[in-house]
Amino acid sequence: MKFLTTNFVKCAIKTCDSSLEAFPLQYSECELVQEEQEFNPEFICHMLDRLDWQAVIKVAKDLGNTSLPPNKPEDIDPIMEDSQAILRDLHTLLVETRIVEGKMICRNCEHIYYIKNSIPNFLLPPHLC
Amino acid sequence: MPKYLIYFAQAYPNFRRAELESLADLYGIEIDLSHHDESNPFIVVDLESDDAAKKIMSRSILGRGIYELWGSGKDLDELHKNIKESVDIETKIKLYKNGSFKFDFVGYKGKRDVKVRREMIESFSYLAFEGPIRMKNPDEVFVVVEEYVVPGHGKIAETPINMWFGRQIQLSSRTENILDKYDLKRRKYIGTTSFDAELSLVSCNIGQVAPGKVVYDPFTGTGSFLVAAANFGGLPIGSDIDPRILRGKSSQCNIPTNFKQYKTDSLFLDILTMDFTNNAFRSNFVIDSIVCDPPYGVREGLKVCGAKDPAKAVGRENVVIDGEKAHLRKDFIQPKKPYELSNLLDDLLQFSSERLPIGGRLAFWMPTANDDFEENFIPQHESLELVYNLEQEFHKWSRRLLVYVKRDATEYKGETSNGLKSNHIKHFRDRYFKGFSEKSR
Ligand SMILES: C[S@@+](CC[C@H](N)C(=O)[O-])C[C@H]1O[C@@H](n2cnc3c(N)ncnc32)[C@H](O)[C@@H]1O
Ligand SMILES: [Zn+2]
Numbered sequence: 001m002k003f004l005t006t007n008f009v010k011c012a013i014k015t016c017d018s019s020l021e022a023f024p025l026q027y028s029e030c031e032l033v034q035e036e037q038e039f040n041p042e043f044i045c046h047m048l049d050r051l052d053w054q055a056v057i058k059v060a061k062d063l064g065n066t067s068l069p070p071n072k073p074e075d076i077d078p079i080m081e082d083s084q085a086i087l088r089d090l091h092t093l094l095v096e097t098r099i100v101e102g103k104m105i106c107r108n109c110e111h112i113y114y115i116k117n118s119i120p121n122f123l124l125p126p127h128l129c
Numbered sequence: 130m131p132k133y134l135i136y137f138a139q140a141y142p143n144f145r146r147a148e149l150e151s152l153a154d155l156y157g158i159e160i161d162l163s164h165h166d167e168s169n170p171f172i173v174v175d176l177e178s179d180d181a182a183k184k185i186m187s188r189s190i191l192g193r194g195i196y197e198l199w200g201s202g203k204d205l206d207e208l209h210k211n212i213k214e215s216v217d218i219e220t221k222i223k224l225y226k227n228g229s230f231k232f233d234f235v236g237y238k239g240k241r242d243v244k245v246r247r248e249m250i251e252s253f254s255y256l257a258f259e260g261p262i263r264m265k266n267p268d269e270v271f272v273v274v275e276e277y278v279v280p281g282h283g284k285i286a287e288t289p290i291n292m293w294f295g296r297q298i299q300l301s302s303r304t305e306n307i308l309d310k311y312d313l314k315r316r317k318y319i320g321t322t323s324f325d326a327e328l329s330l331v332s333c334n335i336g337q338v339a340p341g342k343v344v345y346d347p348f349t350g351t352g353s354f355l356v357a358a359a360n361f362g363g364l365p366i367g368s369d370i371d372p373r374i375l376r377g378k379s380s381q382c383n384i385p386t387n388f389k390q391y392k393t394d395s396l397f398l399d400i401l402t403m404d405f406t407n408n409a410f411r412s413n414f415v416i417d418s419i420v421c422d423p424p425y426g427v428r429e430g431l432k433v434c435g436a437k438d439p440a441k442a443v444g445r446e447n448v449v450i451d452g453e454k455a456h457l458r459k460d461f462i463q464p465k466k467p468y469e470l471s472n473l474l475d476d477l478l479q480f481s482s483e484r485l486p487i488g489g490r491l492a493f494w495m496p497t498a499n500d501d502f503e504e505n506f507i508p509q510h511e512s513l514e515l516v517y518n519l520e521q522e523f524h525k526w527s528r529r530l531l532v533y534v535k536r537d538a539t540e541y542k543g544e545t546s547n548g549l550k551s552n553h554i555k556h557f558r559d560r561y562f563k564g565f566s567e568k569s570r
Contacts, residue, residue: 005399008366012409023411040395046341046364050415112457117376121402122368122409123463125456126436127446129407 001120004094006059007051011106012113012122021108024055027062030102030115037095041078044087047094048076060093068093130175132198133182134293136235136274138191138303142167144331145191147517147532151335152185160185170237171276171291173198179298186299188361190330193304194235196272196295205252208292213255225296228260228268233297239277239286249273253294270297302330310391311357317390318382320374324353324422324494328521328530330360332420335517335532336492338363342417343398345484347405347477350374352384354420355400359393363418368403370432370465375400404434406468406476416484422494423477425470432465433473471508471549478510478533485535492532499527505548512536514543525564 010016010023053072060068073090076083104113104120111128114121137145146162153160158181165172176182179197186195199221200212212218232250234241241249253271260268274293277286311326313319324332332354338344340362346354349367351374358365367384369375377383388394403409410416424431436442442464448455455461474495481491491513497506499522507518513533520527536543 001401002399005366005401008411008414009401009409010411012403012407014407017412038395042341043364043395050343052411114459116372116459119372119375119400119402121372122407123370123402123404124407124434125446125461125463126434126439126442127456129404129433129435 001099003097019108025104028103134196136193137170155337156184183299189301192301194300201293229263230269231267233272235274320351322350329357333357336418336420344418345416346421359396366398368401372402419491433468435466437466474508482512496528508547
């Protein structure tokens with residue numbers, strides 16, 4: 001699971017839909033790897049538009065990274081040099097950081113989901129469907 | 130507007146118009162294909178510019194190429210006459226007077242031999258191009274396009290029935306061998322559910338997958354639509370209820386390694402194990418296109434999370450193993466129960482209507498038995514306009530690519546309906562395995 005993907009998923013249980021606590025999930029006991037991947041600045045720019053930055057900060061903190069700026073980087077232009085540096089850092093964080101195993105916990109209902117073999121699993125037990 | 134000749138492949142003729150119209154619409158290009166005849170691989174269209182022609186053809190799977198039309202005729206004499214009489218021929222000749230060029234021949238169901246070709250090229254000498262002839266990478270390629278009719282089985286057509294002459298603007302990705310590249314036989318990770326390369330690429334074109342746009346396949350399987358989407362610059366994300374199919378066969382043979390094989394891994398978003406009906410995407414995560422082949426139970430079960438027998442399952446949520454709630458343990462396997470296709474399609478339309486932006490597309494494949502199909506089986510949603518219903522016929526059944534566009538509620542209001550449900554259509558799977566016999570209806 002890419003770090004990026006943590007920004008797109010919430011608790012799958014319907015009764016948590018309206019709760020502000022169900023996103024982002026809380027990441028715990030995570031085993032991380034850095035997987036090298038080709039840098040694609042346009043890709044990061046497209047993703048920046050779609051990111052919920054507060055959730056990025058929160059998940060990064062769960063995973064032990066407290067160095068992110070408080071606000072989403074703005075005015076990013078892939079051809080400018082200072083933008084390049086920011087985009088590279090984001091690439092390392094969002095794309096190259098992978099959660100191989102770990103827990104995702106809903107802050108609203110406390111349900112635990114697992115990441116197994118790098119794939120997050122959101123299947124629910126019958127009483128929560 | 131200048132005229133262009135489009136030459137199509139002889140494959141899925143009933144999908145051609147949808148593909149080109151969708152690409153034109155994606156790039157904001159006007160095109161009228163209403164005169165397209167499915168039995169004829171040629172069509173002449175008006176387009177605003179070479180650039181427009183390039184855009185719609187470069188991504189096309191069902192087209193072969195597009196040519197700026199200089200003239201046409203039943204035979205060579207008529208062709209020459211038509212070219213010479215065209216109003217702007219002088220301007221055209223001047224434009225291409227000094228560039229490098231070559232001549233090429235395209236024949237449908239027939240061709241000329243080399244000697245005749247040489248003579249024919251000579252006959253165009255009145256165009257008086259003065260630039261160098263270059264066989265590799267010339268500035269312009271001038272093409273004689275010919276349509277032949279084979280007189281009978283095993284016979285060879287001698288002379289064409291129609292001829293066109295034009296300047297090559299763009300060959301399609303098909304002509305550039307994309308089908309070989311994505312051929313399932315050459316793909317590292319495939320399975321019994323893998324969707325053929327050609328139609329998955331066509332689905333992505335009609336679904337208007339575009340660079341920088343998120344494409345979601347809720348029934349990913351081995352990821353056929355995901356790799357097709359990335360080929361067009363889309364950013365694919367997929368989910369499936371079956372974690373094994375997502376994991377693949379080994380660390381060298383799985384969905385991410387397929388992206389590596391096609392060198393599109395820098396576009397790939399991710400894959401998630403998820404029951405589509407209990408979706409985990411946050412509601413404001415923008416999905417631009419949804420392209421998929423939902424489960425209909427032939428090679429894979431249609432299941433959702435839940436207990437088959439709810440009475441028996443009562444109290445299971447309290448089972449404890451080693452001091453932990455069983456259903457919260459990592460090794461817990463979530464039970465599945467059968468689900469109706471008609472309900473799943475309702476869910477798919479509802480989800481699409483909530484998540485797609487205005488103008489965003491949902492394209493999915495739906496199987497139907499030919500003997501009991503009625504138009505009203507096609508599910509409808511009030512905010513999704515059905516723009517295409519394209520049938521691929523097999524022996525006793527068909528599958529249809531259904532394509533919907535999300536509309537603005539203030540401008541469009543359709544009717545929500547589901548004929549599958551109201552007609553109590555039996556599971557497609559049952560009928561499939563009973564050979565679509567009368568009894569199985
Ligand atoms: C027809 S296959 C699609 C195959 C895919 N196009 C491929 O390239 O392999 C349908 C898929 O839907 C999955 N599926 C079945 N029920 C599901 C559900 N409730 N939610 C998500 N996926 C489901 C199956 O596991 C199967 O992989
Ligand atoms: Zn929850």
